[in-house]
Amino acid sequence: MSNLDSQIRERTRLRRRDVIALTAIMTMVFVVLAMTGGIxxxxxxxxxxxxxxxGFIYYLLVTAPVRREPPAIIAPAARPVENPLHLADTIVARLPTPVLVIGPGGRIEQANPAARDFLGLGAEGAQLSAVLRQPKVLESIxxxxxxxxxxxxxxxTxxxxxxxxxxxxxxxxxxxxGPFPWRAxxxxxxxxxxxxxxxMRADFLANASHELRTPLASLAGFIETLRGHxxxxxxARDRFLSIMQDQTERMRRxxxxxxxxxxxxxxxxxPPSDEVDVAAIARDTVDxxxxxxxxxxxxxxxxADERAIVTGQRDQLIEVAQNLVENAIKYSVSGSRVVIEVRGGLTREQAEHSSHSLGNQAARVTIAVPSGSASGQAKRRFAVIRVRDAGVGIERRHLPRLSERFYRVDGQKSGPKEGTGLGLAIVKHIVSRHRGGFVVESAQGEGSVFSVFLPMPVEKPAIQEAGPARS
Structure with a gap:
């Protein structure tokens, strides 16, 4: 009986320690979330x-004296009471904020799913320094x-x-x-x-003030002229009003x-998570x-293929297709043809290098590439949106700068339909958000091909329901 008593006392002591530690951790987490505006x-x-x-209820339960004699009648509970420790672990697991408990030597003892996704952890027990190379954070820990x-x-980063x-x-x-009573x-x-x-607020003000200065100066000059001689x-009034309308439309664009x-x-x-049919987007763009x-x-x-499903956001992918096709129309000569092609189920290499050949003299540049490891990209499949025109083409020296803000190729900077120089910058950032790639190929006198390739959804294996989190 003495051995049993000692086991009960030891078990009670450990449970008391666990509930106090876990209550303190949970309190700290919610305080930090409140301080940072998370809740x-x-x-x-x-x-x-x-x-x-x-924690107080559980503390009272584990410290209550143990009755040795069994009750005469054991009635089944109508509804089992959930373990408070398990409930607390469940709350931490559901938090969208990464939370980790770091032990001696920088070893990760606990990490909620948000932390595992954020740091790419395979399992707990790894060294934090192997997945987070930030000296200031490691020094603070x-x-x-x-x-x-x-x-x-x-x-x-x-x-x-x-x-x-x-x-x-x-x-x-x-x-x-022991020598390591603290955790982080x-x-x-x-x-x-x-x-x-x-x-963005600072950039918007700087860019807007710079680019709007010219059309505003033109409008001010025309207004002064119309009010004068x-x-x-x-x-003159009709001609000036037409120019003013063009300048106003340019400012709106x-x-x-x-x-x-x-x-x-x-x-x-x-990154977006919806599934979008880019073949349907291509047909809608033509309409x-x-x-x-x-x-x-x-x-x-x-x-376009019958269906080509990618992981993305429909409105942004429509903007990509319309920007590329509108540019192709703008710089094509009358009587030529613009084709928007969609192909699915391609490897990254096929998607990046299977564009229509424009001959040996064609120049080619990669503006954006898919993010992720080489091994992970090798297993993925991509869908390609490819827009080809038969325009005058683009000189090789201009290709690397096409996606810069307000960059316009020489000879394409004037006229009532002058572009803003932001269309391809928008395409690049949308493609980067979708973790895709963007390639441009052009030959003077033959035309240009703009190719965007986007990751297709990955079929996930069935996942068994996870058991309770470790305390």
Whole structure:
């Protein structure tokens, strides 16, 4: 009986330690989330109160004296009471914010699914330094493992995608005996959207003020002329009003493109997850831009597979197709043909190098490439949107700069339908967000081919229902 008593006491001590440690961890997590704006202050207070109540109830249960004699009648419970520790683990697992518990030597002892996805962890037990190469964060964790309070650490990465992270490191006293009584709680907050918004606001003001200066100056000059000596000149007034309308339309296109580019760049680090049929988008693009092509005497047609499903956002992919086809129509000569082709089920190499040949003199440049490891890309399949025109072509020296903001090729910078120089920049950023590729091939006198290839959905194997999280 003494041996049994000692086992019960030891088990009770361990349970007390576990519930105190877990309640402290949960409280810290909700406090950090409230401080960073992840959840509201009242939600955090309610969550902390619920966790504290559950921890207190469980503490009373595990410290209650054990009755040796069994009850006369054991009635089955109508509904089993969920383990409070399991409930707390479930809450942490459902949090969208990466949360990790780091043990001695920088070993990852616990990580919620958001942290595993964010860091690409295969399993717990790995060294944090192997997946997070940020010296300031690792130094802060080393200090927390010694029981020292730490300040938030900010760091940025720019490959494969730009991201800005704020890491909160909190020392946790476990109550364990031995040389390593401390653990480090690492909570990572993604502030990319906030940083991008600040930068986009400054860029938008700078770009808009620069590009709008010329049409605004033209409008001011024409208005002054119409109010002066051309007041009674009907011919001059009609001519000036027509030019003013063109300049106003140019400003409208410029503002629309700047807003579109800002929206795309804001979400570029967040890949889309919907399934989109790009073959249907190609056919819709032909229907929408057909009148513009006929007005210029250009024939436009779609050569698309029956279905080509990609992982993407439909509105943005429509913008890609329409930008490429509209450019092709704009720079094609009357009587020529523009073709938008869609092919699916291609490897990356096939998608990148299977464009229509324009001859040995054609120049080729890759503007964007799919992100991810080479082994992962080798297994993926891609769908290609390819737009070919029979225009004058583009000189080799211009190709690398086509996707720069406001860059326009010489000889294409004037006229009432002058572009804003933002269309291909928008295409590049949309393709980057979709983790796809963008290739341009052109030969002077023969035309150009713009190819965009996008990842197709991956068939996921059936996943068995996971058991309860470890405490």
């Amino acid at each position: 509201g202050i009242w939600e955090a207070i309610a969550a902390v109160a619920a966790v504290a109540a559950l 080393s200090g927390a493992l010694r029981g020292e309070a730490q300040k938030p650490v900010e760091y940025s 720019f490959a494969p995608m730009e991201s800005h992270i704020r890491a909160h490191v909190i020392p946790l006293k476990t109550g364990l005996e 709680l690492l909570v990572m907050s993604d502030e990319t959207s906030i940083k991008r918004a600040d930068r 051309a007041r009674e000149d009907i011919g 410029l503002i629309d493109d700047l807003l579109s580019l800002s929206r795309v760049e804001m979400d570029e680090h967040l 929408v831009l057909g009148p513009i092509a006929r007005e210029k005497g250009v024939m436009i047609e779609a050569d």
